[in-house]
Amino acid sequence: MKRIDLIANKGPQPAKAYYNPSVSLSRRKLLASAFPLPSLAQSSVRPLKIIVTGGHPGDPECGCAGTIARYTDLGHEVVLLYLNRGEGFCGGASLDLCAGIRAAEAQKACQILKARAAFAGQIDGRAIVDNAHYESFGRALSAEAPDIVFTQWPIDRHRDHRAVSALTLDAWFEGGRKFALYYYEVAGDTTMFTPADYVDISTVEPRRRAACYAHVSQQPDRWYPKQVEITRFRGTESGVPQAEGFVRHPESKSSVLP
Ligand SMILES: [Zn+2]
Secondary structure, three states: OOOOHHHHOOOOOHHHOOOOOOOOHHHHHHHHHHOOOOEOOOOOOOOOEEEEEEOOOOHHHHHHHHHHHHHHHOOOEEEEEEEEOOOOOEOEOOHHHHHHHHHHHHHHHHHHHOOEEEEEEEOOOOOOOOHHHHHHHHHHHHHHOOOEEEEEOOOEOOHHHHHHHHHHHHHHHHOOOOOEEEEEOOOOOEOOOOOOEEEEOHHHHHHHHHHHHOOHHHOHHHOHHHHHHHHHHHHHHHOOOOEEEEEEOOOOOOOOEO
Protein backbone atom coordinates (compact mmCIF):
# COMPACT_ATOMS: atom_id res chain seq x y z
CA MET A 1 0.00 0.00 0.00
CA LYS A 2 1.52 3.25 -1.12
CA ARG A 3 1.58 6.38 0.98
CA ILE A 4 1.63 9.79 -0.58
CA ASP A 5 4.96 11.59 -0.80
CA LEU A 6 4.32 13.92 2.13
CA ILE A 7 4.52 11.08 4.62
CA ALA A 8 6.65 8.62 2.66
CA ASN A 9 9.89 10.64 2.82
CA LYS A 10 12.76 9.00 4.59
CA GLY A 11 14.50 10.35 7.62
CA PRO A 12 13.29 12.55 10.48
CA GLN A 13 10.93 15.35 9.47
CA PRO A 14 10.39 17.57 12.52
CA ALA A 15 8.41 20.17 10.59
CA LYS A 16 5.81 17.53 9.74
CA ALA A 17 5.50 16.20 13.27
CA TYR A 18 1.72 16.49 13.28
CA TYR A 19 1.45 13.84 10.59
CA ASN A 20 1.61 10.34 11.98
CA PRO A 21 3.73 8.43 9.49
CA SER A 22 2.88 5.11 11.11
CA VAL A 23 -0.67 5.23 9.78
CA SER A 24 -0.88 4.78 6.06
CA LEU A 25 -3.20 6.87 3.96
CA SER A 26 -5.12 3.87 2.72
CA ARG A 27 -5.72 2.66 6.29
CA ARG A 28 -7.00 6.08 7.33
CA LYS A 29 -9.42 6.11 4.41
CA LEU A 30 -10.56 2.62 5.31
CA LEU A 31 -11.20 3.68 8.92
CA ALA A 32 -13.13 6.73 7.82
CA SER A 33 -15.32 4.76 5.45
CA ALA A 34 -15.97 2.04 8.04
CA PHE A 35 -17.32 4.53 10.59
CA PRO A 36 -19.11 7.24 8.62
CA LEU A 37 -20.55 10.07 10.67
CA PRO A 38 -24.07 11.29 10.00
CA SER A 39 -24.18 14.41 7.87
CA LEU A 40 -25.69 17.57 9.34
CA ALA A 41 -26.81 18.74 5.94
CA GLN A 42 -28.84 15.57 5.44
CA SER A 43 -30.21 15.27 8.96
CA SER A 44 -33.02 17.11 10.67
CA VAL A 45 -31.25 17.69 13.98
CA ARG A 46 -32.34 20.63 16.12
CA PRO A 47 -30.01 23.64 16.12
CA LEU A 48 -26.88 22.75 18.06
CA LYS A 49 -24.76 24.85 20.42
CA ILE A 50 -21.09 24.44 19.63
CA ILE A 51 -18.17 25.89 21.60
CA VAL A 52 -14.62 26.06 20.29
CA THR A 53 -12.11 26.75 23.06
CA GLY A 54 -8.66 28.08 22.27
CA GLY A 55 -5.59 29.39 24.03
CA HIS A 56 -5.56 32.74 22.22
CA PRO A 57 -7.60 34.82 19.80
CA GLY A 58 -6.93 33.11 16.46
CA ASP A 59 -6.49 29.52 17.65
CA PRO A 60 -10.09 28.38 17.13
CA GLU A 61 -10.06 30.13 13.75
CA CYS A 62 -6.75 28.55 12.74
CA GLY A 63 -7.88 25.02 13.56
CA CYS A 64 -11.63 25.09 12.97
CA ALA A 65 -12.77 28.15 10.98
CA GLY A 66 -13.96 26.05 8.04
CA THR A 67 -15.96 23.75 10.31
CA ILE A 68 -17.37 26.75 12.21
CA ALA A 69 -18.52 28.34 8.94
CA ARG A 70 -20.14 25.07 7.86
CA TYR A 71 -22.03 24.84 11.18
CA THR A 72 -23.27 28.43 11.20
CA ASP A 73 -24.32 28.21 7.55
CA LEU A 74 -26.58 25.33 8.63
CA GLY A 75 -28.17 27.46 11.37
CA HIS A 76 -26.23 26.18 14.38
CA GLU A 77 -24.88 28.48 17.10
CA VAL A 78 -21.11 28.65 17.58
CA VAL A 79 -19.19 30.39 20.37
CA LEU A 80 -15.44 30.90 20.24
CA LEU A 81 -14.22 30.86 23.84
CA TYR A 82 -10.72 32.32 24.13
CA LEU A 83 -8.69 31.67 27.28
CA ASN A 84 -7.28 35.24 27.18
CA ARG A 85 -7.33 38.39 25.06
CA GLY A 86 -3.87 37.94 23.60
CA GLU A 87 -2.12 40.35 25.96
CA GLY A 88 1.31 38.91 25.16
CA PHE A 89 1.87 39.90 21.52
CA CYS A 90 0.29 42.17 18.93
CA GLY A 91 3.00 42.90 16.39
CA GLY A 92 4.72 46.24 16.84
CA ALA A 93 2.11 47.82 19.13
CA SER A 94 2.73 48.43 22.82
CA LEU A 95 1.80 45.46 25.02
CA ASP A 96 -0.75 47.44 27.00
CA LEU A 97 -2.76 47.87 23.78
CA CYS A 98 -2.71 44.18 22.84
CA ALA A 99 -5.83 43.01 24.70
CA GLY A 100 -7.94 45.66 22.96
CA ILE A 101 -6.41 45.11 19.53
CA ARG A 102 -6.70 41.35 19.64
CA ALA A 103 -10.18 41.22 21.15
CA ALA A 104 -11.31 43.47 18.28
CA GLU A 105 -9.65 41.14 15.77
CA ALA A 106 -11.43 38.19 17.39
CA GLN A 107 -14.77 40.01 17.13
CA LYS A 108 -14.14 40.64 13.44
CA ALA A 109 -13.22 36.99 12.83
CA CYS A 110 -16.38 35.88 14.61
CA GLN A 111 -18.45 38.26 12.51
CA ILE A 112 -17.03 36.65 9.35
CA LEU A 113 -17.88 33.20 10.71
CA LYS A 114 -21.33 34.27 12.05
CA ALA A 115 -20.15 33.14 15.50
CA ARG A 116 -19.90 34.81 18.92
CA ALA A 117 -16.71 35.64 20.80
CA ALA A 118 -16.30 34.99 24.55
CA PHE A 119 -13.28 35.42 26.80
CA ALA A 120 -12.36 33.34 29.85
CA GLY A 121 -10.39 36.14 31.51
CA GLN A 122 -6.91 34.61 31.83
CA ILE A 123 -3.69 36.36 30.77
CA ASP A 124 -1.74 35.45 27.62
CA GLY A 125 1.45 33.57 28.48
CA ARG A 126 0.48 33.20 32.13
CA ALA A 127 -2.20 30.53 32.03
CA ILE A 128 -3.15 29.14 35.41
CA VAL A 129 -4.43 25.61 35.81
CA ASP A 130 -5.45 25.09 39.42
CA ASN A 131 -8.61 24.20 41.30
CA ALA A 132 -10.05 27.71 41.23
CA HIS A 133 -9.50 28.04 37.48
CA TYR A 134 -10.80 24.56 36.75
CA GLU A 135 -13.98 25.53 38.55
CA SER A 136 -14.45 28.96 36.96
CA PHE A 137 -13.77 27.59 33.47
CA GLY A 138 -16.16 24.70 34.13
CA ARG A 139 -18.86 27.15 35.19
CA ALA A 140 -18.34 29.25 32.04
CA LEU A 141 -18.65 26.18 29.83
CA SER A 142 -21.66 24.68 31.57
CA ALA A 143 -23.46 28.06 31.49
CA GLU A 144 -23.40 27.78 27.70
CA ALA A 145 -24.82 24.21 27.82
CA PRO A 146 -23.03 23.11 24.65
CA ASP A 147 -23.86 20.04 22.61
CA ILE A 148 -20.34 19.84 21.17
CA VAL A 149 -17.02 21.30 22.30
CA PHE A 150 -13.87 21.46 20.22
CA THR A 151 -10.61 22.17 22.01
CA GLN A 152 -6.89 22.17 21.35
CA TRP A 153 -5.01 18.89 21.27
CA PRO A 154 -3.10 18.66 24.57
CA ILE A 155 0.29 17.61 23.24
CA ASP A 156 1.27 21.07 22.05
CA ARG A 157 4.28 23.36 22.16
CA HIS A 158 2.44 26.28 23.81
CA ARG A 159 1.57 26.29 27.51
CA ASP A 160 -1.64 28.25 26.95
CA HIS A 161 -2.84 25.67 24.43
CA ARG A 162 -2.12 22.84 26.86
CA ALA A 163 -3.88 24.83 29.59
CA VAL A 164 -7.11 25.40 27.69
CA SER A 165 -7.14 21.76 26.67
CA ALA A 166 -6.77 20.63 30.31
CA LEU A 167 -9.41 23.08 31.54
CA THR A 168 -11.85 21.91 28.86
CA LEU A 169 -11.22 18.23 29.56
CA ASP A 170 -11.74 18.78 33.28
CA ALA A 171 -15.01 20.64 32.66
CA TRP A 172 -16.16 17.74 30.53
CA PHE A 173 -15.38 15.11 33.16
CA GLU A 174 -16.71 17.16 36.07
CA GLY A 175 -19.87 18.06 34.17
CA GLY A 176 -20.72 14.43 33.53
CA ARG A 177 -19.49 14.21 29.91
CA LYS A 178 -22.71 15.82 28.68
CA PHE A 179 -21.29 17.27 25.45
CA ALA A 180 -19.39 15.61 22.63
CA LEU A 181 -15.67 16.42 22.90
CA TYR A 182 -13.40 16.81 19.90
CA TYR A 183 -9.79 17.99 19.52
CA TYR A 184 -8.35 20.13 16.73
CA GLU A 185 -4.85 20.96 15.48
CA VAL A 186 -3.05 24.24 14.81
CA ALA A 187 -0.07 24.83 12.54
CA GLY A 188 3.32 24.92 14.16
CA ASP A 189 2.30 23.95 17.71
CA THR A 190 0.25 20.73 17.62
CA THR A 191 2.27 17.52 17.75
CA MET A 192 1.41 13.80 17.56
CA PHE A 193 -2.05 14.38 16.07
CA THR A 194 -3.80 11.70 14.04
CA PRO A 195 -7.39 12.66 13.17
CA ALA A 196 -10.14 10.15 12.56
CA ASP A 197 -13.01 12.54 11.70
CA TYR A 198 -12.89 15.06 8.87
CA VAL A 199 -14.95 18.05 7.76
CA ASP A 200 -14.81 19.11 4.11
CA ILE A 201 -14.04 22.85 4.16
CA SER A 202 -13.43 23.27 0.43
CA THR A 203 -16.51 25.41 -0.20
CA VAL A 204 -15.89 27.73 2.76
CA GLU A 205 -12.13 28.10 2.36
CA PRO A 206 -12.30 31.84 1.47
CA ARG A 207 -14.16 32.55 4.73
CA ARG A 208 -11.73 30.42 6.71
CA ARG A 209 -8.94 32.52 5.19
CA ALA A 210 -10.71 35.82 5.90
CA ALA A 211 -11.32 34.83 9.55
CA CYS A 212 -7.65 33.97 10.01
CA TYR A 213 -6.53 37.17 8.28
CA ALA A 214 -8.76 39.20 10.64
CA HIS A 215 -5.93 38.58 13.12
CA VAL A 216 -3.74 41.14 11.38
CA SER A 217 -1.49 41.70 14.41
CA GLN A 218 -0.54 38.02 14.37
CA GLN A 219 1.03 38.35 10.91
CA PRO A 220 -1.03 35.56 9.33
CA ASP A 221 1.31 35.30 6.33
CA ARG A 222 3.70 33.58 8.72
CA TRP A 223 1.34 30.75 9.78
CA TYR A 224 -1.67 30.62 7.48
CA PRO A 225 0.18 28.88 4.61
CA LYS A 226 1.23 26.14 7.06
CA GLN A 227 -2.40 25.65 8.09
CA VAL A 228 -3.39 25.38 4.42
CA GLU A 229 -0.70 22.73 3.99
CA ILE A 230 -2.33 20.80 6.84
CA THR A 231 -5.89 21.10 5.51
CA ARG A 232 -4.76 20.07 2.02
CA PHE A 233 -3.13 17.04 3.56
CA ARG A 234 -6.27 16.27 5.59
CA GLY A 235 -8.20 16.69 2.34
CA THR A 236 -5.99 14.09 0.69
CA GLU A 237 -6.65 11.75 3.59
CA SER A 238 -10.42 12.18 3.33
CA GLY A 239 -10.83 12.50 -0.44
CA VAL A 240 -11.70 16.22 -0.78
CA PRO A 241 -9.64 19.30 -1.75
CA GLN A 242 -9.34 20.63 1.82
CA ALA A 243 -10.51 19.29 5.17
CA GLU A 244 -10.14 19.94 8.88
CA GLY A 245 -9.33 16.82 10.88
CA PHE A 246 -10.47 16.04 14.42
CA VAL A 247 -9.97 13.50 17.17
CA ARG A 248 -12.98 12.58 19.26
CA HIS A 249 -12.27 11.68 22.87
CA PRO A 250 -12.76 7.91 22.99
CA GLU A 251 -15.22 8.22 25.89
CA SER A 252 -17.24 10.97 24.20
CA LYS A 253 -20.50 10.39 22.43
CA SER A 254 -20.16 11.11 18.73
CA SER A 255 -22.03 14.02 17.28
CA VAL A 256 -22.96 15.19 13.87
CA LEU A 257 -20.23 17.05 12.06
CA PRO A 258 -21.14 19.32 9.16
ZN1 LIG B 1 -2.28 30.17 20.43
